[in-house]
Amino acid sequence: MLRRHLLAAAPLLALPAIAAPARAQGAAQGLAQKPTPSGSSGDPLRLIVPAPPGGPTDILARLLAEKAAPALGRPVVVENRAGAGGIIGTEAAARAAPDGSTIVLGHNQTHASNQAMMARLPYHVVDSFTPVAKLATVHHALVVPASSPSRDMTGLIARGRQGKLSYASSQAGSASHVIAETLARREKLDATHIPYRGAAPAATDTMAGIVDFYVATFPSVAPLVREGKLRALEIGAPSRLNDFPDVPTAAEAGVPYLAVDAWFGLFAPAGTPPAAVEAIGKAMLDALAEPSSEERLLAAGFTTDPLLPQPFAAFQREEVARWAEMVRLTGVTMEG
Amino acid sequence: MLENLALGFDVALSLNNLMFAFLGALIGTAIGVLPGLGPTATISLLLPMTFGQEPVTAIIMLAGIYYGAQYGGSTTAILLNLPGEISGVVTALEGHQMARQGRAGAALAAAALGSFFAGTVSTAVVAAAGPALTAVALSFGPPEYFALMALGLVVSCVLARGSVVKAVAMVVVGVALGLVGTDVQTGQQRFTFGVPELADGINFVALAMGLFGVSEIILNLVHPENRSGNIAKRGPLWLSREEWRHAAPASLRGTLLGTALGILPGGGASISAFGSYMLERKITRRPEQFGRGAIEGLAGPESANNAGAQSAFIPLLTLGIPSNSVMALMVGALIIQGIQPGPRMIEAQPDLFWGLICSMWIGNLMLLIINLPMVGLWVQLLRVPYKFMYPAILAFCCIGAYSLNNNVFDVYVMMAASALGYAISRLNLDGAPLLLGFVLGPMMEEHLRRAMLLSRGDWMTFLERPISASLLAVAVLALALMISPAIRRRKDEALQEEAA
Numbered sequence: 001m002l003r004r005h006l007l008a009a010a011p012l013l014a015l016p017a018i019a020a021p022a023r024a025q026g027a028a029q030g031l032a033q034k035p036t037p038s039g040s041s042g043d044p045l046r047l048i049v050p051a052p053p054g055g056p057t058d059i060l061a062r063l064l065a066e067k068a069a070p071a072l073g074r075p076v077v078v079e080n081r082a083g084a085g086g087i088i089g090t091e092a093a094a095r096a097a098p099d100g101s102t103i104v105l106g107h108n109q110t111h112a113s114n115q116a117m118m119a120r121l122p123y124h125v126v127d128s129f130t131p132v133a134k135l136a137t138v139h140h141a142l143v144v145p146a147s148s149p150s151r152d153m154t155g156l157i158a159r160g161r162q163g164k165l166s167y168a169s170s171q172a173g174s175a176s177h178v179i180a181e182t183l184a185r186r187e188k189l190d191a192t193h194i195p196y197r198g199a200a201p202a203a204t205d206t207m208a209g210i211v212d213f214y215v216a217t218f219p220s221v222a223p224l225v226r227e228g229k230l231r232a233l234e235i236g237a238p239s240r241l242n243d244f245p246d247v248p249t250a251a252e253a254g255v256p257y258l259a260v261d262a263w264f265g266l267f268a269p270a271g272t273p274p275a276a277v278e279a280i281g282k283a284m285l286d287a288l289a290e291p292s293s294e295e296r297l298l299a300a301g302f303t304t305d306p307l308l309p310q311p312f313a314a315f316q317r318e319e320v321a322r323w324a325e326m327v328r329l330t331g332v333t334m335e336g
Numbered sequence: 337m338l339e340n341l342a343l344g345f346d347v348a349l350s351l352n353n354l355m356f357a358f359l360g361a362l363i364g365t366a367i368g369v370l371p372g373l374g375p376t377a378t379i380s381l382l383l384p385m386t387f388g389q390e391p392v393t394a395i396i397m398l399a400g401i402y403y404g405a406q407y408g409g410s411t412t413a414i415l416l417n418l419p420g421e422i423s424g425v426v427t428a429l430e431g432h433q434m435a436r437q438g439r440a441g442a443a444l445a446a447a448a449l450g451s452f453f454a455g456t457v458s459t460a461v462v463a464a465a466g467p468a469l470t471a472v473a474l475s476f477g478p479p480e481y482f483a484l485m486a487l488g489l490v491v492s493c494v495l496a497r498g499s500v501v502k503a504v505a506m507v508v509v510g511v512a513l514g515l516v517g518t519d520v521q522t523g524q525q526r527f528t529f530g531v532p533e534l535a536d537g538i539n540f541v542a543l544a545m546g547l548f549g550v551s552e553i554i555l556n557l558v559h560p561e562n563r564s565g566n567i568a569k570r571g572p573l574w575l576s577r578e579e580w581r582h583a584a585p586a587s588l589r590g591t592l593l594g595t596a597l598g599i600l601p602g603g604g605a606s607i608s609a610f611g612s613y614m615l616e617r618k619i620t621r622r623p624e625q626f627g628r629g630a631i632e633g634l635a636g637p638e639s640a641n642n643a644g645a646q647s648a649f650i651p652l653l654t655l656g657i658p659s660n661s662v663m664a665l666m667v668g669a670l671i672i673q674g675i676q677p678g679p680r681m682i683e684a685q686p687d688l689f690w691g692l693i694c695s696m697w698i699g700n701l702m703l704l705i706i707n708l709p710m711v712g713l714w715v716q717l718l719r720v721p722y723k724f725m726y727p728a729i730l731a732f733c734c735i736g737a738y739s740l741n742n743n744v745f746d747v748y749v750m751m752a753a754s755a756l757g758y759a760i761s762r763l764n765l766d767g768a769p770l771l772l773g774f775v776l777g778p779m780m781e782e783h784l785r786r787a788m789l790l791s792r793g794d795w796m797t798f799l800e801r802p803i804s805a806s807l808l809a810v811a812v813l814a815l816a817l818m819i820s821p822a823i824r825r826r827k828d829e830a831l832q833e834e835a836a
């Protein structure tokens with residue numbers, strides 16, 4: 001009874017109250033920015049990171065913020081708005097004034113797969129945004145425990161057709177889940193999905209042999225693969241990695257459809273003036289191209305993959321269609 | 337190992353690193369003292385400060401901030417009944433009662449000494465056996481975690497003052513609140529009513545601050561005679577001989593328990609403080625003191641928590657796997673520095689690995705140096721007139737809640753929780769079991785369902801595995817023990833009636 005009372009009251013009281021200040025803030029910003037619509041004044045550029053501090057998106061954002069500020073002639077403030085798998089921060093960006101004062105660091109989930117997976121997404125992945133720049137990609141790899149009898153993809157697929165397998169994912173509805181389920185559907189494997197809260201516990205249980213395989217972003221498991229605590233059966237890269245010459249590409253392993261990358265890019269609210277989009281995009285890509293940032297991003301597992309606004313927009317449209325197809329095939333949805 | 341420790345101390349004792357360890361501990365304490373700003377919030381606020389430094393220096397400073405914030409959080413819990421994290425809930429149970437009796441000085445000193453002792457022991461354990469212990473951690477699968485959580489939840493009813501039925505009821509309310517959010521297994525939203533802010537569940541810190549801290553303010557305003565600010569009596573700042581006698585063995589037990597639980601990456605550390613409190617309460621010879629400022633109920637959990645916090649570094653350092661949100665931030669900080677934490681770190685960067693381990697101990701020593709002289713100052717804080725005190729606390733609570741996710745929603749959660757907390761107090765119920773249910777319930781569900789998925793629906797998985805079977809057996813035993821005194825008493829009463 002207590003619970004019902006509390007929960008029933010919360011949305012009624014809180015909803016209008018949250019929405020109101022957000023709108024008021026947006027309006028105030030709109031007014032303040034009017035004299036300089038390009039947003040190139042000394043006002044700070046707000047870079048929303050829809051994730052908590054310390055994660056990969058946060059690392060990327062903070063590196064760029066530091067390096068792009070001098071070129072932009074204004075400070076870049078990283079604002080962490082975590083929650084609901086990035087939806088809260090992305091929605092905040094979609095609602096922000098489109099005057100070049102706000103951008104968001106989006107990725108393949110917030111700005112592609114969510115559209116097909118969630119019926120009640122509070123923004124549209126394409127229509128609510130103007131693409132600013134693609135920054136980086138991260139490959140996915142399929143890993144098995146060191147103790148696994150499967151030495152290659154053929155072996156794993158054969159096992160999955162004969163007996164029961166289980167696979168970990170970093171989260172239900174994540175790319176990790178959808179890619180693994182795509183494998184299971186296409187190869188007709190009997191594989192149970194075991195979702196985890198994040199990549200760390202999923203990697204731990206894979207290492208301990210609790211699950212049979214796990215599709216992970218490669219950087220999150222690279223040290224464990226190097227140490228032989230996990231074995232990578234394929235990596236979704238166009239060619240083998242220099243540091244891991246023994247890991248075949250997805251195409252070589254006979255599963256080319258698993259070569260689906262995670263990607264990261266900047267988006268501004270729809271309607272942001274093209275001049276502002278161009279200026280911010282150029283400054284960010286210049287910051288990205290600096291040797292020192294490339295080195296640090298490489299260490300963090302990112303492959304820099306710069307794209308200007310126009311090609312990035314085309315890329316995003318392809319990705320939205322591709323994820324819609326994968327979501328249709330696997331039937332993975334995230335319903336409210 | 338001695339060679340390695342020598343290398344470590346060589347790194348940690350360099351003037352620069354020593355300074356940053358001190359600075360980290362100082363800043364961490366200062367910020368951690370503010371309500372709602374626990375270690376996670378503090379580190380994420382201060383993370384950018386470390387970007388320009390050498391990797392060793394950066395991680396040493398972050399570790400200092402971590403301990404500092406943890407200790408600062410205990411100070412707030414003791415003085416103001418404002419827990420900023422899970423362990424703070426336990427600290428406040430006895431610590432705040434001590435403060436109300438004018439023994440705040442002794443409580444703060446006991447917390448500092450207990451933490452230091454635990455830190456020393458568990459640092460030695462990490463140094464000596466870190467890599468070997470990783471194997472133990474990996475032997476804990478979903479069934480084992482489920483059994484551990486089940487044991488925790490069963491024994492948590494011991495936490496209750498008074499009626500077991502009431503405690504069970506509060507645990508159930510806590511579990512129910514914990515169910516709000518996205519279901520891990522299916523991604524479905526549960527009890528979120530379309531509010532996206534609820535998709536990640538109710539925030540623990542916002543709930544705890546409202547339930548304890550803010551509701552205490554309401555209570556104090558309703559009943560002015562209860563105010564902790566009215567404590568005119570200013571007790572000694574140091575522990576009495578009697579208090580030493582109770583605190584020291586409790587601290588030792590807490591240290592052992594905390595070290596063992598902290599090694600488990602799946603949330604073992606979070607129950608170490610609760611576990612220690614239950615243990616102390618079970619074995620004490622003066623149960624009547626519990627809930628009225630029993631120092632062993634403070635020293636034990638404080639030691640357990642700090643020991644758990646140290647040994648939580650083991651999975652991070654040996655596997656590169658963060659065991660909690662603070663450790664996840666540390667990984668982020670290392671990666672920004674261009675260092676990939678993982679099994680190779682010990683060989684590839686021995687100065688970093690051993691330097692960090694030694695700086696853990698030095699950080700704990702610094703905390704002692706910083707905090708013991710400050711005890712007097714903190715106690716003075718209680719003498720600030722309440723009319724100045726409570727608006728300041730409320731303001732800090734709101735800032736703290738907002739800073740959790742940069743979202744006003746958590747402030748509303750805190751306000752709703754404070755109304756709940758006030759109702760709970762008026763009904764003579766206890767909030768601590770509620771919070772334990774809130775934390776353990778969802779974890780237990782997650783591990784239960786994962787274990788069932790893995791076994792494809794076979795319940796025997798819990799009994800076939802020796803660790804999970806033994807833990808469940810202990811849980812059943814605890815349940816029986818909990819019920820038995822009631823049975824015995826009833827039997828005694830019946831016998832007396834017959835005799836009469």
